[in-house]
Amino acid sequence: MHRYERLADHLRERIQAGFYQVHERLPSVRALAQAHGVSLSTVQHAYHQLEDAQLIEARPKSGYFVSPRRERLPAPPVARTAQRPVEVSQWEHVREGTCVLPDTSMHNLGRGMPDIDAPTLKPLLRALARVSRRQDLIGLNYDTLHGRPELREQIARLAVGQGCRLHPDDIVVTTGCHEAISIAMRAVCEPGGIIAVDSPSFYGALQSIRAYGMKAMEIPTDPETGISLEALELALEQWPIRAIQLTPTCNNPLGYTLSEARKRALYALAQRFDVAIIEDDVYGDLSYGFPRPVTIKSFDEDGRVLLCSSFSKTLAPGLRIGWIAPGRYHERALHMKYVGTGSTATQGQMAVAEFIREGHHEPHLRRMRAQYQGNRDRMLDVIESAFPASTRVSYPAGGFMLWLECADGIDSVALNQRLMAEGIRIAPGVVFSATGKYRHCLRLNHAVFDAEIARAVSRVGHCVAEMLTQRADAGQPETA
Amino acid sequence: MHRYERLADHLRERIQAGFYQVHERLPSVRALAQAHGVSLSTVQHAYHQLEDAQLIEARPKSGYFVSPRRERLPAPPVARTAQRPVEVSQWEHVREGTCVLPDTSMHNLGRGMPDIDAPTLKPLLRALARVSRRQDLIGLNYDTLHGRPELREQIARLAVGQGCRLHPDDIVVTTGCHEAISIAMRAVCEPGGIIAVDSPSFYGALQSIRAYGMKAMEIPTDPETGISLEALELALEQWPIRAIQLTPTCNNPLGYTLSEARKRALYALAQRFDVAIIEDDVYGDLSYGFPRPVTIKSFDEDGRVLLCSSFSKTLAPGLRIGWIAPGRYHERALHMKYVGTGSTATQGQMAVAEFIREGHHEPHLRRMRAQYQGNRDRMLDVIESAFPASTRVSYPAGGFMLWLECADGIDSVALNQRLMAEGIRIAPGVVFSATGKYRHCLRLNHAVFDAEIARAVSRVGHCVAEMLTQRADAGQPETA
Ligand SMILES: Cc1ncc(COP(=O)(O)O)c(C=O)c1O
Ligand SMILES: Cc1ncc(COP(=O)(O)O)c(C=O)c1O
Numbered sequence: 038m039h040r041y042e043r044l045a046d047h048l049r050e051r052i053q054a055g056f057y058q059v060h061e062r063l064p065s066v067r068a069l070a071q072a073h074g075v076s077l078s079t080v081q082h083a084y085h086q087l088e089d090a091q092l093i094e095a096r097p098k099s100g101y102f103v104s105p106r107r108e109r110l111p112a113p114p115v116a117r118t119a120q121r122p123v124e125v126s127q128w129e130h131v132r133e134g135t136c137v138l139p140d141t142s143m144h145n146l147g148r149g150m151p152d153i154d155a156p157t158l159k160p161l162l163r164a165l166a167r168v169s170r171r172q173d174l175i176g177l178n179y180d181t182l183h184g185r186p187e188l189r190e191q192i193a194r195l196a197v198g199q200g201c202r203l204h205p206d207d208i209v210v211t212t213g214c215h216e217a218i219s220i221a222m223r224a225v226c227e228p229g230g231i232i233a234v235d236s237p238s239f240y241g242a243l244q245s246i247r248a249y250g251m252k253a254m255e256i257p258t259d260p261e262t263g264i265s266l267e268a269l270e271l272a273l274e275q276w277p278i279r280a281i282q283l284t285p286t287c288n289n290p291l292g293y294t295l296s297e298a299r300k301r302a303l304y305a306l307a308q309r310f311d312v313a314i315i316e317d318d319v320y321g322d323l324s325y326g327f328p329r330p331v332t333i334k335s336f337d338e339d340g341r342v343l344l345c346s347s348f349s350k351t352l353a354p355g356l357r358i359g360w361i362a363p364g365r366y367h368e369r370a371l372h373m374k375y376v377g378t379g380s381t382a383t384q385g386q387m388a389v390a391e392f393i394r395e396g397h398h399e400p401h402l403r404r405m406r407a408q409y410q411g412n413r414d415r416m417l418d419v420i421e422s423a424f425p426a427s428t429r430v431s432y433p434a435g436g437f438m439l440w441l442e443c444a445d446g447i448d449s450v451a452l453n454q455r456l457m458a459e460g461i462r463i464a465p466g467v468v469f470s471a472t473g474k475y476r477h478c479l480r481l482n483h484a485v486f487d488a489e490i491a492r493a494v495s496r497v498g499h500c501v502a503e504m505l506t507q508r509a510d511a512g513q514p515e516t517a
Numbered sequence: 518m519h520r521y522e523r524l525a526d527h528l529r530e531r532i533q534a535g536f537y538q539v540h541e542r543l544p545s546v547r548a549l550a551q552a553h554g555v556s557l558s559t560v561q562h563a564y565h566q567l568e569d570a571q572l573i574e575a576r577p578k579s580g581y582f583v584s585p586r587r588e589r590l591p592a593p594p595v596a597r598t599a600q601r602p603v604e605v606s607q608w609e610h611v612r613e614g615t616c617v618l619p620d621t622s623m624h625n626l627g628r629g630m631p632d633i634d635a636p637t638l639k640p641l642l643r644a645l646a647r648v649s650r651r652q653d654l655i656g657l658n659y660d661t662l663h664g665r666p667e668l669r670e671q672i673a674r675l676a677v678g679q680g681c682r683l684h685p686d687d688i689v690v691t692t693g694c695h696e697a698i699s700i701a702m703r704a705v706c707e708p709g710g711i712i713a714v715d716s717p718s719f720y721g722a723l724q725s726i727r728a729y730g731m732k733a734m735e736i737p738t739d740p741e742t743g744i745s746l747e748a749l750e751l752a753l754e755q756w757p758i759r760a761i762q763l764t765p766t767c768n769n770p771l772g773y774t775l776s777e778a779r780k781r782a783l784y785a786l787a788q789r790f791d792v793a794i795i796e797d798d799v800y801g802d803l804s805y806g807f808p809r810p811v812t813i814k815s816f817d818e819d820g821r822v823l824l825c826s827s828f829s830k831t832l833a834p835g836l837r838i839g840w841i842a843p844g845r846y847h848e849r850a851l852h853m854k855y856v857g858t859g860s861t862a863t864q865g866q867m868a869v870a871e872f873i874r875e876g877h878h879e880p881h882l883r884r885m886r887a888q889y890q891g892n893r894d895r896m897l898d899v900i901e902s903a904f905p906a907s908t909r910v911s912y913p914a915g916g917f918m919l920w921l922e923c924a925d926g927i928d929s930v931a932l933n934q935r936l937m938a939e940g941i942r943i944a945p946g947v948v949f950s951a952t953g954k955y956r957h958c959l960r961l962n963h964a965v966f967d968a969e970i971a972r973a974v975s976r977v978g979h980c981v982a983e984m985l986t987q988r989a990d991a992g993q994p995e996t997a
Contacts, residue, residue: 128852131855132662132851132852132855135661135662135855135859135860136661136662136663136851137661138660138661138666139655139658139659139660139661141653148659149659150658150659153654153657153658154654158657161657162649162650162657163649165649165864166646166649166650169642169643169645169646169649170642170646173621174633174634175619175835176835177633177638177641177642177833177834177835177836178619178630178633178833178834178835179619179628179629179630179829179834179835180618180619180835181615181616181617181618181619182612182615182616183616186618212692212837212858212859212861212862213858213859215856215857215858215859216857216858216859219856219857219858223728227730228707228708228730241855241856241859244852244855244856245856247852247856248703248852248853248855248856249856250707250708349659353657353658354657354658354659355655355656355657355658355659355660355862355863355864356657356862356863356864357692357858357859357860357861357862357863358862371612371616372608372612372724372727372728373728375611375612375615375721375724375728376695376699376721376724376725376727376728376729377695377696377699377857377858378692378693378695378696378699378837378857378858379615379692379693379695379696379721379837380615380837381692381837382692382835382836382837382838382862382865383835383836383837384645384835384836384864384865385862385864
């Protein structure tokens with residue numbers, strides 16, 4: 038553990054114990070450095086970590102203060118997973134959720150859609166229209182396999198904010214983060230090989246494991262602190278795992294951000310067992326804490342991290358523009374990119390590059406982060422009042438997803454069926470598991486929040502309550 | 518063999534033997550029917566086949582006439598291929614050709630780029646700009662996994678012209694034909710499995726075979742009549758082949774169109790050996806004969822044909838919009854689509870659907886077919902005058918590619934290197950082979966033809982001649 042991490046832990050304990058009260062000013066950086074005999078930057082580092090965790094907040098020119106902490110519902114506990122590699126099933130449930138047309142008469146709380154109606158996104162629409170009118174017709178032409186140079190340049194610039202030094206040539210543009218993950222898996226693992234994943238986990242990654250004939254080793258993951266490094270180490274000792282695939286920053290579906298210390302420890306584990314890390318950072322830029330947490334890729338000294346991301350959650354998913362920085366697997370990744378789709382659609386790339394170059398990206402992110410954080414709290418309020426008391430819920434550090442755990446035996450697949458008749462969709466927990474676990478869990482999207490959505494969420498809660506009562510009435514035994 | 522095929526063969530022989538002379542009027546449909554004791558539609562069918570083969574042409578209200586037949590350079594002979602399944606190599610050469618940026622200072626005769634500067638394509642640019650301005654923002658949203666309904670509807674309508682009855686729900690939109698082929702292979706074949714391919718063959722399909730750990734069984738293919746059904750049958754008898762992948766209409770790189778009789782025979786073979794057919798129809802709509810030849814898919818009675826295509830060659834490759842009609846493999850194909858890229862970029866789909874719905878597609882195709890056919894002949898003239906007499910060249914029935922076979926020992930990879938210094942690129946033959954055959958062959962793009970391109974093609978020819986002289990001077994022995 039680093040010095041600053043020890044200091045952060047010390048401060049966290051004091052805040053949680055009530056030694057420092059809400060809205061109280063914390064010691065100045067200088068005072069703390071003297072008291073603990075550490076450097077100023079160590080203190081700053083520790084304070085940044087606590088800021089990321091939303092325990093404290095900086096006020097310009099006056100220092101750090103303890104954040105008001107909402108009364109929180111209990112978080113879900115760590116789930117137990119199979120302690121061996123498994124085949125992935127659940128496609129029928131994933132299919133159900135992805136073969137849906139955008140439908141304004143429906144409240145789709147199930148899908149990973151950002152809010153695309155923000156005014157800060159308008160310049161992107163203008164850029165798209167402009168690109169279509171370009172006389173050189175480059176937008177209609179095959180792009181180079183790597184992706185447009187002007188876009189890779191912007192992606193490399195943005196990476197600096199994630200603690201990463203990337204050259205544009207380190208990056209391959211992809212058809213969304215989905216293709217990036219798909220490329221990464223095929224680049225590092227043969228059919229029959231084993232990939233370790235956080236659990237619950239993004240269903241797209243799980244289904245890729247299935248499609249390529251691989252197996253998933255699901256690692257128990259804490260909704261607050263993230264993937265269990267102890268369980269991961271055990272798995273790495275016992276099985277010939279080829280790669281660790283996870284979403285360590287603003288995790289989908291749990292919402293946690295792995296601390297920098299744990300990210301480093303995970304990287305060290307990967308080095309020790311010589312496995313690759315497939316780091317999905319698709320929600321990373323939506324971290325409520327600012328500056329955003331660093332990526333595992335930022336520690337990568339031997340090219341074993343394949344960083345995967347996209348503009349789907351930050352700008353618009355319909356563009357299908359993502360990227361991969363595949364480190365030492367660059368050549369294999371490029372081959373997999375080639376055989377998967379050839380090059381990526383050209384016009385969208387050009388428009389996004391313009392949007393970023395003209396300075397619209399950062400203001401847009403700032404707005405969306407604030408909106409999503411606010412909506413999180415609003416939706417949590419509704420959940421607290423409408424769901425049965427047995428419900429547990431995550432407290433995301435970024436993004437726009439909440440993870441709910443209902444009482445054992447509540448079937449969220451059946452819940453979803455029932456809600457669909459009323460024009461509401463949720464994401465049932467089973468899709469986040471290789472083998473249909475998390476059936477009593479569900480994920481809700483809080484990208485957009487208004488009175489109608491509040492009503493829809495209430496309706497979900499009441500439906501869960503009804504199901505609970507019906508179960509009690511029927512005297513059904515609890516199923517695992 | 519069908520009756521009309523026997524009749525067509527009979528007429529072909531007579532034309533080729535000079536019994537019917539160039540510009541001579543052929544017997545009327547009625548007269549021929551009476552003479553041969555067949556129905557009117559049998560004669561019509563036979564005449565259509567000869568039209569497809571560009572041997573005769575219809576003149577409105579006056580009947581069928583023998584086409585003027587240009588003095589043709591000799592076609593390349595059928596190449597010998599390895600008579601066993603092989604692993605695919607050659608990625609470094611494919612990579613070289615696809616990691617290239619569009620560059621107006623370069624004459625890229627190597628890539629499969631259509632002419633995107635035609636006036637008939639302008640409505641597409643307008644549609645793209647219009648879609649960007651749509652208030653409902655559907656273009657920014659995740660599309661359903663299958664692709665936009667309005668686009669699938671148009672694709673199903675167009676399929677009628679290929680003899681196919683498809684329902685929009687039979688179609689899955691993809692990120693180009695490349696993704697369609699990639700999906701098809703993974704849907705029908707496991708890693709380690711064998712796929713039979715025409716040879717020479719589209720390099721993207723070959724590289725997919727490599728990437729998915731499969732093996733290629735290359736089937737000798739005649740530049741005029743297409744894949745050898747005899748060799749294919751032998752291969753099917755000897756090896757556990759899972760699928761036949763080929764481009765039977767306006768083949769890339771050879772330019773032939775498999776006759777309808779051979780398409781039927783191939784389908785029957787697939788049935789007999791119970792293998793799937795992956796039919797790449799990406800150039801099919803650019804057949805110079807009109808109406809365009811039917812697809813193998815049009816005979817498909819048990820869903821074993823996976824039809825793959827795109828708008829890359831007919832409209833614009835930068836859109837990356839293709840489709841697959843995977844028949845009985847629909848569910849597996851949908852899963853492979855999901856894990857490869859999730860859904861396809863939305864805006865381009867909407868714009869293409871509008872372009873077709875508004876009636877711009879057919880006039881555009883008509884124009885492009887005429888342009889490409891004219892350019893073929895112009896480029897053939899240049900080739901005839903500039904290349905050594907030992908050169909053989911294909912006589913495409915559609916599309917915009919010419920296949921040249923130089924004297925044995927001419928190294929087209931070295932040729933390409935040399936030409937690049939002068940701002941010219943070609944596609945070296947090796948990329949069309951699993952194992953680096955066709956090194957003395959090359960492919961040239963004739964989508965656009967003007968004085969500058971003529972000069973570039975001349976330059977290629979002179980370069981080949983120089984290499985030939987240098988070889989003779991050096992007294993190098995011929996290499997295989
Ligand atoms: C964690 C995670 N990774 C990747 C993706 C896929 O992103 P894209 O739409 O860019 O393919 C998603 C979207 O659902 C996601 O939630
Ligand atoms: C025969 C053939 N099939 C498929 C493709 C790929 O098409 P797309 O650009 O739509 O992926 C090409 C393009 O080079 C081709 O020549």
